[in-house]
Amino acid sequence: MARSAAKRIASGVNSFPHRYSSLTQFNGEGCSLFISGVVQFGPNAGQTFQGTLTFSVGQDGAIDSGTFQFSDGTTAPVVGQATGRSIRLRVGSAPNSTITFTGSGVFPIDQCSGDFGGAFVGTGLQNIGVWNATQA
Numbered sequence: 237m238a239r240s241a242a243k244r245i246a247s248g249v250n251s252f253p254h255r256y257s258s259l260t261q262f263n264g265e266g267c268s269l270f271i272s273g274v275v276q277f278g279p280n281a282g283q284t285f286q287g288t289l290t291f292s293v294g295q296d297g298a299i300d301s302g303t304f305q306f307s308d309g310t311t312a313p314v315v316g317q318a319t320g321r322s323i324r325l326r327v328g329s330a331p332n333s334t335i336t337f338t339g340s341g342v343f344p345i346d347q348c349s350g351d352f353g354g355a356f357v358g359t360g361l362q363n364i365g366v367w368n369a370t371q372a
């Protein structure tokens with residue numbers, strides 16, 4: 237990746253939105269969520285990001301080849317696991333520029349509907365924040 241995830245977070249929106257954008261239903265090719273987050277603790281506290289998370293859930297719950305497109309246009313690979321209403325994601329591949337998300341949804345993740353939210357760590361161990369995605 238040409239830019240670190242910290243720079244992507246810094247290049248995001250300047251304020252954490254009160255209302256989040258849409259979560260799109262599966263269209264035969266996967267799930268696409270508009271997601272927003274804010275760093276709550278750490279050196280980047282107060283910085284926000286937005287982007288589009290696209291993924292498919294396999295029969296075993298595996299997310300093997302998703303993408304996260306940040307609002308500045310940069311993209312990062314996504315892998316993870318979805319089990320029922322729980323989701324765990326790793327965004328990025330370089331050790332110093334990954335963000336790890338955990339969270340849950342109102343409905344099972346493979347339905348790609350309803351509200352989602354949770355916490356994230358990254359980039360680096362000192363930045364901790366929250367994320368949210370909702371259906372319009």
